[in-house]
Amino acid sequence: MEHAEKKPSYLQHHFADMEQQTDAAKLGMWVFLVTEVLLFGGLFGFYTFYRAWYPEMFMEAHKYLDVAMGTTNTFVLITSSLTMALAIRAMQLGKKKQTIAYLAGTLFFAGVFLVIKYFEYSHKIELGMLPGKLYFFDGIQAANPHIFFSVYFTMTGLHGIHVLIGMIIIGWVMVRTMRDDFSPEYYNPIELTGLYWHLVDLIWIFLFPLLYLIG
Amino acid sequence: MEQQNTATAHHVLPLSLYFTVAGVLFVLTGITVAISFVHFGEFNIIVAMLIATVKASLVALYFMHLKYDNKLFMAVFLSSLIFLGLFLTLTMTDTMHRGDIDPIKEHPIKKEAVFYNK
Known part of the structure:
Protein backbone atom coordinates (compact mmCIF):
# COMPACT_ATOMS: atom_id res chain seq x y z
CA MET A 1 0.00 0.00 0.00
CA GLU A 2 2.82 2.30 0.76
CA HIS A 3 3.94 1.90 -2.81
CA ALA A 4 0.56 2.99 -4.20
CA GLU A 5 0.56 6.23 -2.22
CA LYS A 6 3.82 7.32 -3.77
CA LYS A 7 2.40 7.24 -7.30
CA PRO A 8 2.08 10.66 -8.91
CA SER A 9 -1.37 11.85 -10.03
CA TYR A 10 -0.54 11.57 -13.75
CA LEU A 11 0.37 7.89 -13.45
CA GLN A 12 -2.73 5.79 -14.11
CA HIS A 13 -3.30 3.05 -11.54
CA HIS A 14 -3.18 0.24 -14.14
CA PHE A 15 0.41 0.98 -15.12
CA ALA A 16 3.39 -0.19 -13.11
CA ASP A 17 5.48 2.93 -13.74
CA MET A 18 5.85 5.98 -15.97
CA GLU A 19 7.99 4.17 -18.50
CA GLN A 20 5.29 1.58 -19.08
CA GLN A 21 2.60 4.25 -19.33
CA THR A 22 4.61 6.36 -21.76
CA ASP A 23 5.45 3.38 -23.95
CA ALA A 24 1.82 2.24 -24.01
CA ALA A 25 0.66 5.74 -25.01
CA LYS A 26 3.28 6.01 -27.74
CA LEU A 27 2.46 2.56 -29.07
CA GLY A 28 -1.19 3.58 -29.28
CA MET A 29 -0.21 6.73 -31.18
CA TRP A 30 1.94 4.77 -33.63
CA VAL A 31 -0.93 2.37 -34.30
CA PHE A 32 -3.09 5.41 -35.06
CA LEU A 33 -0.38 6.78 -37.37
CA VAL A 34 -0.41 3.43 -39.19
CA THR A 35 -4.10 3.92 -39.96
CA GLU A 36 -3.22 7.42 -41.18
CA VAL A 37 -0.57 6.05 -43.52
CA LEU A 38 -3.09 3.60 -44.93
CA LEU A 39 -5.76 6.32 -45.23
CA PHE A 40 -3.40 8.46 -47.30
CA GLY A 41 -2.17 5.26 -48.96
CA GLY A 42 -5.48 4.92 -50.75
CA LEU A 43 -4.99 8.40 -52.21
CA PHE A 44 -1.37 7.65 -53.13
CA GLY A 45 -2.82 4.68 -55.01
CA PHE A 46 -5.34 6.98 -56.73
CA TYR A 47 -2.36 9.08 -57.81
CA THR A 48 -0.17 6.15 -58.90
CA PHE A 49 -2.77 4.36 -61.01
CA TYR A 50 -3.99 7.46 -62.83
CA ARG A 51 -0.50 8.80 -63.41
CA ALA A 52 0.41 5.43 -64.95
CA TRP A 53 -2.64 5.64 -67.22
CA TYR A 54 -2.29 9.32 -68.20
CA PRO A 55 1.42 10.25 -67.91
CA GLU A 56 1.28 13.06 -70.52
CA MET A 57 -1.79 14.60 -68.92
CA PHE A 58 -0.09 14.62 -65.47
CA MET A 59 3.00 16.17 -67.05
CA GLU A 60 0.99 18.97 -68.66
CA ALA A 61 -1.48 19.61 -65.83
CA HIS A 62 1.12 19.79 -63.04
CA LYS A 63 2.69 22.84 -64.69
CA TYR A 64 -0.29 24.83 -63.47
CA LEU A 65 0.72 24.25 -59.84
CA ASP A 66 2.83 27.00 -58.32
CA VAL A 67 6.28 25.51 -57.56
CA ALA A 68 7.37 28.64 -55.63
CA MET A 69 4.37 28.39 -53.30
CA GLY A 70 4.79 24.62 -52.93
CA THR A 71 8.49 25.00 -52.08
CA THR A 72 7.76 27.76 -49.59
CA ASN A 73 5.17 25.56 -47.92
CA THR A 74 7.68 22.71 -47.71
CA PHE A 75 10.15 24.97 -45.88
CA VAL A 76 7.34 26.29 -43.66
CA LEU A 77 6.22 22.79 -42.68
CA ILE A 78 9.76 21.54 -41.99
CA THR A 79 10.34 24.59 -39.79
CA SER A 80 7.11 23.84 -37.91
CA SER A 81 8.31 20.27 -37.39
CA LEU A 82 11.57 21.63 -35.98
CA THR A 83 9.79 23.96 -33.55
CA MET A 84 7.51 21.09 -32.49
CA ALA A 85 10.51 18.86 -31.74
CA LEU A 86 12.14 21.74 -29.85
CA ALA A 87 8.95 22.27 -27.80
CA ILE A 88 9.18 18.68 -26.57
CA ARG A 89 12.88 19.09 -25.84
CA ALA A 90 12.18 22.25 -23.83
CA MET A 91 9.59 20.39 -21.74
CA GLN A 92 12.03 17.52 -21.18
CA LEU A 93 14.28 20.14 -19.59
CA GLY A 94 11.37 21.67 -17.66
CA LYS A 95 11.49 25.01 -19.51
CA LYS A 96 7.82 25.89 -19.59
CA LYS A 97 8.11 29.32 -21.24
CA GLN A 98 10.26 27.92 -24.03
CA THR A 99 7.79 25.12 -24.59
CA ILE A 100 4.94 27.59 -24.95
CA ALA A 101 7.01 29.77 -27.29
CA TYR A 102 7.94 26.82 -29.53
CA LEU A 103 4.33 25.58 -29.60
CA ALA A 104 3.21 29.09 -30.55
CA GLY A 105 5.84 29.05 -33.31
CA THR A 106 4.53 25.73 -34.58
CA LEU A 107 1.00 27.15 -34.63
CA PHE A 108 2.23 30.21 -36.51
CA PHE A 109 3.96 28.17 -39.23
CA ALA A 110 0.93 25.88 -39.53
CA GLY A 111 -1.16 29.01 -40.07
CA VAL A 112 1.26 30.31 -42.72
CA PHE A 113 1.00 26.96 -44.50
CA LEU A 114 -2.79 27.21 -44.65
CA VAL A 115 -2.74 30.84 -45.79
CA ILE A 116 -0.43 29.95 -48.70
CA LYS A 117 -2.66 26.96 -49.49
CA TYR A 118 -5.65 29.32 -49.50
CA PHE A 119 -4.02 31.51 -52.15
CA GLU A 120 -3.21 28.45 -54.26
CA TYR A 121 -6.72 27.09 -53.97
CA SER A 122 -8.52 30.36 -54.72
CA HIS A 123 -6.37 30.90 -57.83
CA LYS A 124 -7.29 27.43 -59.13
CA ILE A 125 -10.95 27.74 -58.27
CA GLU A 126 -11.08 31.05 -60.15
CA LEU A 127 -9.56 29.52 -63.29
CA GLY A 128 -11.74 26.42 -63.11
CA MET A 129 -8.96 23.93 -62.42
CA LEU A 130 -11.34 21.92 -60.32
CA PRO A 131 -11.95 18.25 -59.61
CA GLY A 132 -14.27 16.05 -61.69
CA LYS A 133 -17.20 17.61 -63.46
CA LEU A 134 -16.64 21.01 -61.81
CA TYR A 135 -13.62 21.46 -64.10
CA PHE A 136 -13.95 24.23 -66.71
CA PHE A 137 -10.39 25.38 -67.49
CA ASP A 138 -9.54 25.40 -71.23
CA GLY A 139 -5.74 25.68 -71.25
CA ILE A 140 -4.76 22.01 -71.03
CA GLN A 141 -4.66 20.05 -74.30
CA ALA A 142 -4.24 16.51 -72.94
CA ALA A 143 -7.37 14.44 -72.27
CA ASN A 144 -8.88 14.13 -68.79
CA PRO A 145 -7.05 16.98 -67.00
CA HIS A 146 -9.84 17.10 -64.40
CA ILE A 147 -8.46 13.82 -62.98
CA PHE A 148 -5.19 15.53 -62.05
CA PHE A 149 -7.07 18.21 -60.17
CA SER A 150 -9.26 15.59 -58.48
CA VAL A 151 -6.04 14.00 -57.22
CA TYR A 152 -4.57 17.38 -56.29
CA PHE A 153 -7.59 18.59 -54.33
CA THR A 154 -8.33 15.33 -52.50
CA MET A 155 -4.71 14.77 -51.47
CA THR A 156 -3.85 18.34 -50.47
CA GLY A 157 -7.38 18.78 -49.07
CA LEU A 158 -7.12 15.80 -46.74
CA HIS A 159 -3.63 16.96 -45.79
CA GLY A 160 -4.93 20.48 -45.15
CA ILE A 161 -7.65 19.09 -42.86
CA HIS A 162 -4.89 17.32 -40.96
CA VAL A 163 -2.99 20.59 -40.58
CA LEU A 164 -6.15 22.24 -39.25
CA ILE A 165 -6.79 19.42 -36.74
CA GLY A 166 -3.11 19.57 -35.78
CA MET A 167 -3.45 23.30 -35.02
CA ILE A 168 -6.41 22.61 -32.72
CA ILE A 169 -4.48 19.91 -30.83
CA ILE A 170 -1.31 22.03 -30.61
CA GLY A 171 -3.43 24.90 -29.26
CA TRP A 172 -4.90 22.53 -26.69
CA VAL A 173 -1.53 21.25 -25.41
CA MET A 174 -0.30 24.85 -25.35
CA VAL A 175 -3.16 25.79 -23.02
CA ARG A 176 -2.43 22.73 -20.89
CA THR A 177 1.24 23.72 -20.72
CA MET A 178 0.18 27.17 -19.48
CA ARG A 179 -2.03 25.42 -16.90
CA ASP A 180 1.08 23.65 -15.56
CA ASP A 181 -0.25 20.22 -16.50
CA PHE A 182 3.15 19.09 -17.72
CA SER A 183 6.58 18.55 -16.23
CA PRO A 184 9.78 16.76 -17.27
CA GLU A 185 8.24 13.64 -15.70
CA TYR A 186 4.98 13.88 -17.60
CA TYR A 187 4.56 15.49 -21.04
CA ASN A 188 2.98 12.64 -22.96
CA PRO A 189 0.26 14.72 -24.69
CA ILE A 190 2.88 17.08 -26.14
CA GLU A 191 4.97 14.19 -27.36
CA LEU A 192 2.01 12.43 -29.01
CA THR A 193 0.92 15.71 -30.61
CA GLY A 194 4.46 15.96 -31.93
CA LEU A 195 4.26 12.48 -33.47
CA TYR A 196 1.02 13.43 -35.23
CA TRP A 197 2.46 16.72 -36.42
CA HIS A 198 5.61 15.10 -37.81
CA LEU A 199 3.46 12.61 -39.73
CA VAL A 200 1.61 15.52 -41.33
CA ASP A 201 5.03 16.87 -42.34
CA LEU A 202 6.11 13.43 -43.56
CA ILE A 203 3.09 13.10 -45.86
CA TRP A 204 3.73 16.54 -47.31
CA ILE A 205 7.35 15.53 -48.00
CA PHE A 206 5.94 12.98 -50.47
CA LEU A 207 3.00 15.04 -51.76
CA PHE A 208 5.22 17.96 -52.73
CA PRO A 209 7.48 16.25 -55.32
CA LEU A 210 4.68 14.00 -56.56
CA LEU A 211 2.32 16.88 -57.34
CA TYR A 212 4.54 19.91 -57.98
CA LEU A 213 7.77 18.46 -59.37
CA ILE A 214 6.78 15.91 -62.02
CA GLY A 215 9.53 15.65 -64.62
CA MET B 1 10.95 16.73 -7.32
CA GLU B 2 14.06 15.14 -8.68
CA GLN B 3 13.88 16.97 -11.98
CA GLN B 4 17.52 16.50 -12.90
CA ASN B 5 17.38 12.76 -12.44
CA THR B 6 14.24 12.11 -14.44
CA ALA B 7 15.15 14.58 -17.16
CA THR B 8 18.28 12.62 -17.92
CA ALA B 9 16.21 9.43 -18.00
CA HIS B 10 14.65 10.69 -21.26
CA HIS B 11 16.75 11.07 -24.33
CA VAL B 12 17.28 14.79 -24.40
CA LEU B 13 19.00 15.24 -27.72
CA PRO B 14 21.42 18.12 -28.22
CA LEU B 15 20.01 21.25 -29.87
CA SER B 16 22.64 21.02 -32.59
CA LEU B 17 21.23 17.66 -33.72
CA TYR B 18 17.75 19.13 -34.29
CA PHE B 19 19.16 22.07 -36.23
CA THR B 20 21.43 19.84 -38.30
CA VAL B 21 18.51 17.59 -39.25
CA ALA B 22 16.37 20.61 -40.18
CA GLY B 23 19.31 22.02 -42.18
CA VAL B 24 19.73 18.79 -44.12
CA LEU B 25 15.96 18.73 -44.78
CA PHE B 26 16.18 22.28 -46.18
CA VAL B 27 19.13 21.41 -48.40
CA LEU B 28 17.45 18.25 -49.69
CA THR B 29 14.29 20.24 -50.47
CA GLY B 30 16.42 22.68 -52.46
CA ILE B 31 18.11 19.83 -54.32
CA THR B 32 14.84 18.10 -55.19
CA VAL B 33 13.40 21.36 -56.57
CA ALA B 34 16.57 22.08 -58.56
CA ILE B 35 16.69 18.57 -60.02
CA SER B 36 13.07 18.81 -61.15
CA PHE B 37 14.13 21.46 -63.68
CA VAL B 38 16.61 19.04 -65.28
CA HIS B 39 14.92 16.40 -67.39
CA PHE B 40 16.14 12.85 -66.93
CA GLY B 41 12.90 11.29 -68.14
CA GLU B 42 12.10 8.22 -66.05
CA PHE B 43 14.87 9.03 -63.56
CA ASN B 44 13.23 12.23 -62.31
CA ILE B 45 10.55 10.38 -60.35
CA ILE B 46 13.10 7.87 -58.98
CA VAL B 47 15.47 10.60 -57.77
CA ALA B 48 12.57 12.64 -56.34
CA MET B 49 11.23 9.64 -54.43
CA LEU B 50 14.71 8.70 -53.16
CA ILE B 51 15.24 12.20 -51.78
CA ALA B 52 11.73 12.21 -50.26
CA THR B 53 12.44 8.85 -48.60
CA VAL B 54 15.69 10.15 -47.11
CA LYS B 55 13.87 13.24 -45.82
CA ALA B 56 11.04 11.16 -44.38
CA SER B 57 13.55 8.84 -42.68
CA LEU B 58 15.31 11.81 -41.06
CA VAL B 59 11.99 13.14 -39.74
CA ALA B 60 10.97 9.70 -38.41
CA LEU B 61 14.35 8.80 -36.89
CA TYR B 62 15.21 12.11 -35.22
CA PHE B 63 12.11 14.32 -34.92
CA MET B 64 9.85 11.36 -34.09
CA HIS B 65 12.62 9.76 -31.98
CA LEU B 66 12.23 6.36 -33.65
CA LYS B 67 15.99 5.90 -33.44
CA TYR B 68 15.99 6.21 -29.64
Whole structure:
Protein backbone atom coordinates (compact mmCIF):
# COMPACT_ATOMS: atom_id res chain seq x y z
CA MET A 1 0.00 0.00 0.00
CA GLU A 2 2.82 2.30 0.76
CA HIS A 3 3.94 1.90 -2.81
CA ALA A 4 0.56 2.99 -4.20
CA GLU A 5 0.56 6.23 -2.22
CA LYS A 6 3.82 7.32 -3.77
CA LYS A 7 2.40 7.24 -7.30
CA PRO A 8 2.08 10.66 -8.91
CA SER A 9 -1.37 11.85 -10.03
CA TYR A 10 -0.54 11.57 -13.75
CA LEU A 11 0.37 7.89 -13.45
CA GLN A 12 -2.73 5.79 -14.11
CA HIS A 13 -3.30 3.05 -11.54
CA HIS A 14 -3.18 0.24 -14.14
CA PHE A 15 0.41 0.98 -15.12
CA ALA A 16 3.39 -0.19 -13.11
CA ASP A 17 5.48 2.93 -13.74
CA MET A 18 5.85 5.98 -15.97
CA GLU A 19 7.99 4.17 -18.50
CA GLN A 20 5.29 1.58 -19.08
CA GLN A 21 2.60 4.25 -19.33
CA THR A 22 4.61 6.36 -21.76
CA ASP A 23 5.45 3.38 -23.95
CA ALA A 24 1.82 2.24 -24.01
CA ALA A 25 0.66 5.74 -25.01
CA LYS A 26 3.28 6.01 -27.74
CA LEU A 27 2.46 2.56 -29.07
CA GLY A 28 -1.19 3.58 -29.28
CA MET A 29 -0.21 6.73 -31.18
CA TRP A 30 1.94 4.77 -33.63
CA VAL A 31 -0.93 2.37 -34.30
CA PHE A 32 -3.09 5.41 -35.06
CA LEU A 33 -0.38 6.78 -37.37
CA VAL A 34 -0.41 3.43 -39.19
CA THR A 35 -4.10 3.92 -39.96
CA GLU A 36 -3.22 7.42 -41.18
CA VAL A 37 -0.57 6.05 -43.52
CA LEU A 38 -3.09 3.60 -44.93
CA LEU A 39 -5.76 6.32 -45.23
CA PHE A 40 -3.40 8.46 -47.30
CA GLY A 41 -2.17 5.26 -48.96
CA GLY A 42 -5.48 4.92 -50.75
CA LEU A 43 -4.99 8.40 -52.21
CA PHE A 44 -1.37 7.65 -53.13
CA GLY A 45 -2.82 4.68 -55.01
CA PHE A 46 -5.34 6.98 -56.73
CA TYR A 47 -2.36 9.08 -57.81
CA THR A 48 -0.17 6.15 -58.90
CA PHE A 49 -2.77 4.36 -61.01
CA TYR A 50 -3.99 7.46 -62.83
CA ARG A 51 -0.50 8.80 -63.41
CA ALA A 52 0.41 5.43 -64.95
CA TRP A 53 -2.64 5.64 -67.22
CA TYR A 54 -2.29 9.32 -68.20
CA PRO A 55 1.42 10.25 -67.91
CA GLU A 56 1.28 13.06 -70.52
CA MET A 57 -1.79 14.60 -68.92
CA PHE A 58 -0.09 14.62 -65.47
CA MET A 59 3.00 16.17 -67.05
CA GLU A 60 0.99 18.97 -68.66
CA ALA A 61 -1.48 19.61 -65.83
CA HIS A 62 1.12 19.79 -63.04
CA LYS A 63 2.69 22.84 -64.69
CA TYR A 64 -0.29 24.83 -63.47
CA LEU A 65 0.72 24.25 -59.84
CA ASP A 66 2.83 27.00 -58.32
CA VAL A 67 6.28 25.51 -57.56
CA ALA A 68 7.37 28.64 -55.63
CA MET A 69 4.37 28.39 -53.30
CA GLY A 70 4.79 24.62 -52.93
CA THR A 71 8.49 25.00 -52.08
CA THR A 72 7.76 27.76 -49.59
CA ASN A 73 5.17 25.56 -47.92
CA THR A 74 7.68 22.71 -47.71
CA PHE A 75 10.15 24.97 -45.88
CA VAL A 76 7.34 26.29 -43.66
CA LEU A 77 6.22 22.79 -42.68
CA ILE A 78 9.76 21.54 -41.99
CA THR A 79 10.34 24.59 -39.79
CA SER A 80 7.11 23.84 -37.91
CA SER A 81 8.31 20.27 -37.39
CA LEU A 82 11.57 21.63 -35.98
CA THR A 83 9.79 23.96 -33.55
CA MET A 84 7.51 21.09 -32.49
CA ALA A 85 10.51 18.86 -31.74
CA LEU A 86 12.14 21.74 -29.85
CA ALA A 87 8.95 22.27 -27.80
CA ILE A 88 9.18 18.68 -26.57
CA ARG A 89 12.88 19.09 -25.84
CA ALA A 90 12.18 22.25 -23.83
CA MET A 91 9.59 20.39 -21.74
CA GLN A 92 12.03 17.52 -21.18
CA LEU A 93 14.28 20.14 -19.59
CA GLY A 94 11.37 21.67 -17.66
CA LYS A 95 11.49 25.01 -19.51
CA LYS A 96 7.82 25.89 -19.59
CA LYS A 97 8.11 29.32 -21.24
CA GLN A 98 10.26 27.92 -24.03
CA THR A 99 7.79 25.12 -24.59
CA ILE A 100 4.94 27.59 -24.95
CA ALA A 101 7.01 29.77 -27.29
CA TYR A 102 7.94 26.82 -29.53
CA LEU A 103 4.33 25.58 -29.60
CA ALA A 104 3.21 29.09 -30.55
CA GLY A 105 5.84 29.05 -33.31
CA THR A 106 4.53 25.73 -34.58
CA LEU A 107 1.00 27.15 -34.63
CA PHE A 108 2.23 30.21 -36.51
CA PHE A 109 3.96 28.17 -39.23
CA ALA A 110 0.93 25.88 -39.53
CA GLY A 111 -1.16 29.01 -40.07
CA VAL A 112 1.26 30.31 -42.72
CA PHE A 113 1.00 26.96 -44.50
CA LEU A 114 -2.79 27.21 -44.65
CA VAL A 115 -2.74 30.84 -45.79
CA ILE A 116 -0.43 29.95 -48.70
CA LYS A 117 -2.66 26.96 -49.49
CA TYR A 118 -5.65 29.32 -49.50
CA PHE A 119 -4.02 31.51 -52.15
CA GLU A 120 -3.21 28.45 -54.26
CA TYR A 121 -6.72 27.09 -53.97
CA SER A 122 -8.52 30.36 -54.72
CA HIS A 123 -6.37 30.90 -57.83
CA LYS A 124 -7.29 27.43 -59.13
CA ILE A 125 -10.95 27.74 -58.27
CA GLU A 126 -11.08 31.05 -60.15
CA LEU A 127 -9.56 29.52 -63.29
CA GLY A 128 -11.74 26.42 -63.11
CA MET A 129 -8.96 23.93 -62.42
CA LEU A 130 -11.34 21.92 -60.32
CA PRO A 131 -11.95 18.25 -59.61
CA GLY A 132 -14.27 16.05 -61.69
CA LYS A 133 -17.20 17.61 -63.46
CA LEU A 134 -16.64 21.01 -61.81
CA TYR A 135 -13.62 21.46 -64.10
CA PHE A 136 -13.95 24.23 -66.71
CA PHE A 137 -10.39 25.38 -67.49
CA ASP A 138 -9.54 25.40 -71.23
CA GLY A 139 -5.74 25.68 -71.25
CA ILE A 140 -4.76 22.01 -71.03
CA GLN A 141 -4.66 20.05 -74.30
CA ALA A 142 -4.24 16.51 -72.94
CA ALA A 143 -7.37 14.44 -72.27
CA ASN A 144 -8.88 14.13 -68.79
CA PRO A 145 -7.05 16.98 -67.00
CA HIS A 146 -9.84 17.10 -64.40
CA ILE A 147 -8.46 13.82 -62.98
CA PHE A 148 -5.19 15.53 -62.05
CA PHE A 149 -7.07 18.21 -60.17
CA SER A 150 -9.26 15.59 -58.48
CA VAL A 151 -6.04 14.00 -57.22
CA TYR A 152 -4.57 17.38 -56.29
CA PHE A 153 -7.59 18.59 -54.33
CA THR A 154 -8.33 15.33 -52.50
CA MET A 155 -4.71 14.77 -51.47
CA THR A 156 -3.85 18.34 -50.47
CA GLY A 157 -7.38 18.78 -49.07
CA LEU A 158 -7.12 15.80 -46.74
CA HIS A 159 -3.63 16.96 -45.79
CA GLY A 160 -4.93 20.48 -45.15
CA ILE A 161 -7.65 19.09 -42.86
CA HIS A 162 -4.89 17.32 -40.96
CA VAL A 163 -2.99 20.59 -40.58
CA LEU A 164 -6.15 22.24 -39.25
CA ILE A 165 -6.79 19.42 -36.74
CA GLY A 166 -3.11 19.57 -35.78
CA MET A 167 -3.45 23.30 -35.02
CA ILE A 168 -6.41 22.61 -32.72
CA ILE A 169 -4.48 19.91 -30.83
CA ILE A 170 -1.31 22.03 -30.61
CA GLY A 171 -3.43 24.90 -29.26
CA TRP A 172 -4.90 22.53 -26.69
CA VAL A 173 -1.53 21.25 -25.41
CA MET A 174 -0.30 24.85 -25.35
CA VAL A 175 -3.16 25.79 -23.02
CA ARG A 176 -2.43 22.73 -20.89
CA THR A 177 1.24 23.72 -20.72
CA MET A 178 0.18 27.17 -19.48
CA ARG A 179 -2.03 25.42 -16.90
CA ASP A 180 1.08 23.65 -15.56
CA ASP A 181 -0.25 20.22 -16.50
CA PHE A 182 3.15 19.09 -17.72
CA SER A 183 6.58 18.55 -16.23
CA PRO A 184 9.78 16.76 -17.27
CA GLU A 185 8.24 13.64 -15.70
CA TYR A 186 4.98 13.88 -17.60
CA TYR A 187 4.56 15.49 -21.04
CA ASN A 188 2.98 12.64 -22.96
CA PRO A 189 0.26 14.72 -24.69
CA ILE A 190 2.88 17.08 -26.14
CA GLU A 191 4.97 14.19 -27.36
CA LEU A 192 2.01 12.43 -29.01
CA THR A 193 0.92 15.71 -30.61
CA GLY A 194 4.46 15.96 -31.93
CA LEU A 195 4.26 12.48 -33.47
CA TYR A 196 1.02 13.43 -35.23
CA TRP A 197 2.46 16.72 -36.42
CA HIS A 198 5.61 15.10 -37.81
CA LEU A 199 3.46 12.61 -39.73
CA VAL A 200 1.61 15.52 -41.33
CA ASP A 201 5.03 16.87 -42.34
CA LEU A 202 6.11 13.43 -43.56
CA ILE A 203 3.09 13.10 -45.86
CA TRP A 204 3.73 16.54 -47.31
CA ILE A 205 7.35 15.53 -48.00
CA PHE A 206 5.94 12.98 -50.47
CA LEU A 207 3.00 15.04 -51.76
CA PHE A 208 5.22 17.96 -52.73
CA PRO A 209 7.48 16.25 -55.32
CA LEU A 210 4.68 14.00 -56.56
CA LEU A 211 2.32 16.88 -57.34
CA TYR A 212 4.54 19.91 -57.98
CA LEU A 213 7.77 18.46 -59.37
CA ILE A 214 6.78 15.91 -62.02
CA GLY A 215 9.53 15.65 -64.62
CA MET B 1 10.95 16.73 -7.32
CA GLU B 2 14.06 15.14 -8.68
CA GLN B 3 13.88 16.97 -11.98
CA GLN B 4 17.52 16.50 -12.90
CA ASN B 5 17.38 12.76 -12.44
CA THR B 6 14.24 12.11 -14.44
CA ALA B 7 15.15 14.58 -17.16
CA THR B 8 18.28 12.62 -17.92
CA ALA B 9 16.21 9.43 -18.00
CA HIS B 10 14.65 10.69 -21.26
CA HIS B 11 16.75 11.07 -24.33
CA VAL B 12 17.28 14.79 -24.40
CA LEU B 13 19.00 15.24 -27.72
CA PRO B 14 21.42 18.12 -28.22
CA LEU B 15 20.01 21.25 -29.87
CA SER B 16 22.64 21.02 -32.59
CA LEU B 17 21.23 17.66 -33.72
CA TYR B 18 17.75 19.13 -34.29
CA PHE B 19 19.16 22.07 -36.23
CA THR B 20 21.43 19.84 -38.30
CA VAL B 21 18.51 17.59 -39.25
CA ALA B 22 16.37 20.61 -40.18
CA GLY B 23 19.31 22.02 -42.18
CA VAL B 24 19.73 18.79 -44.12
CA LEU B 25 15.96 18.73 -44.78
CA PHE B 26 16.18 22.28 -46.18
CA VAL B 27 19.13 21.41 -48.40
CA LEU B 28 17.45 18.25 -49.69
CA THR B 29 14.29 20.24 -50.47
CA GLY B 30 16.42 22.68 -52.46
CA ILE B 31 18.11 19.83 -54.32
CA THR B 32 14.84 18.10 -55.19
CA VAL B 33 13.40 21.36 -56.57
CA ALA B 34 16.57 22.08 -58.56
CA ILE B 35 16.69 18.57 -60.02
CA SER B 36 13.07 18.81 -61.15
CA PHE B 37 14.13 21.46 -63.68
CA VAL B 38 16.61 19.04 -65.28
CA HIS B 39 14.92 16.40 -67.39
CA PHE B 40 16.14 12.85 -66.93
CA GLY B 41 12.90 11.29 -68.14
CA GLU B 42 12.10 8.22 -66.05
CA PHE B 43 14.87 9.03 -63.56
CA ASN B 44 13.23 12.23 -62.31
CA ILE B 45 10.55 10.38 -60.35
CA ILE B 46 13.10 7.87 -58.98
CA VAL B 47 15.47 10.60 -57.77
CA ALA B 48 12.57 12.64 -56.34
CA MET B 49 11.23 9.64 -54.43
CA LEU B 50 14.71 8.70 -53.16
CA ILE B 51 15.24 12.20 -51.78
CA ALA B 52 11.73 12.21 -50.26
CA THR B 53 12.44 8.85 -48.60
CA VAL B 54 15.69 10.15 -47.11
CA LYS B 55 13.87 13.24 -45.82
CA ALA B 56 11.04 11.16 -44.38
CA SER B 57 13.55 8.84 -42.68
CA LEU B 58 15.31 11.81 -41.06
CA VAL B 59 11.99 13.14 -39.74
CA ALA B 60 10.97 9.70 -38.41
CA LEU B 61 14.35 8.80 -36.89
CA TYR B 62 15.21 12.11 -35.22
CA PHE B 63 12.11 14.32 -34.92
CA MET B 64 9.85 11.36 -34.09
CA HIS B 65 12.62 9.76 -31.98
CA LEU B 66 12.23 6.36 -33.65
CA LYS B 67 15.99 5.90 -33.44
CA TYR B 68 15.99 6.21 -29.64
CA ASP B 69 12.57 4.87 -28.67
CA ASN B 70 11.32 1.32 -28.19
CA LYS B 71 12.06 -0.53 -31.43
CA LEU B 72 8.52 -1.91 -31.37
CA PHE B 73 7.32 1.51 -32.64
CA MET B 74 9.62 1.26 -35.63
CA ALA B 75 8.33 -2.24 -36.39
CA VAL B 76 4.72 -1.01 -36.18
CA PHE B 77 5.45 1.94 -38.46
CA LEU B 78 7.39 -0.10 -41.01
CA SER B 79 4.59 -2.67 -41.12
CA SER B 80 2.26 0.06 -42.43
CA LEU B 81 4.72 0.79 -45.24
CA ILE B 82 4.98 -2.92 -46.10
CA PHE B 83 1.20 -3.18 -46.33
CA LEU B 84 1.04 0.03 -48.35
CA GLY B 85 3.57 -1.43 -50.78
CA LEU B 86 1.59 -4.64 -50.99
CA PHE B 87 -1.61 -2.72 -51.67
CA LEU B 88 -0.08 -0.57 -54.42
CA THR B 89 1.82 -3.44 -56.08
CA LEU B 90 -1.07 -5.88 -56.15
CA THR B 91 -3.48 -3.24 -57.42
CA MET B 92 -1.03 -2.29 -60.17
CA THR B 93 -0.90 -5.88 -61.39
CA ASP B 94 -4.52 -5.16 -62.34
CA THR B 95 -4.43 -1.53 -63.45
CA MET B 96 -1.26 -1.89 -65.55
CA HIS B 97 -2.49 -4.97 -67.42
CA ARG B 98 -6.07 -4.22 -68.27
CA GLY B 99 -6.80 -5.24 -71.86
CA ASP B 100 -3.86 -7.67 -72.08
CA ILE B 101 -6.15 -10.68 -72.33
CA ASP B 102 -9.51 -9.30 -73.35
CA PRO B 103 -9.79 -6.01 -75.23
CA ILE B 104 -11.24 -3.12 -73.21
CA LYS B 105 -14.62 -2.09 -74.55
CA GLU B 106 -14.62 1.55 -73.61
CA HIS B 107 -17.98 3.16 -73.06
CA PRO B 108 -19.31 5.78 -70.68
CA ILE B 109 -21.17 4.39 -67.68
CA LYS B 110 -23.53 7.33 -67.53
CA LYS B 111 -24.44 10.01 -70.05
CA GLU B 112 -22.55 12.65 -68.09
CA ALA B 113 -19.47 10.50 -68.41
CA VAL B 114 -19.15 11.72 -72.01
CA PHE B 115 -17.44 14.67 -70.37
CA TYR B 116 -14.54 12.37 -69.59
CA ASN B 117 -13.68 12.12 -73.30
CA LYS B 118 -13.06 15.85 -73.48
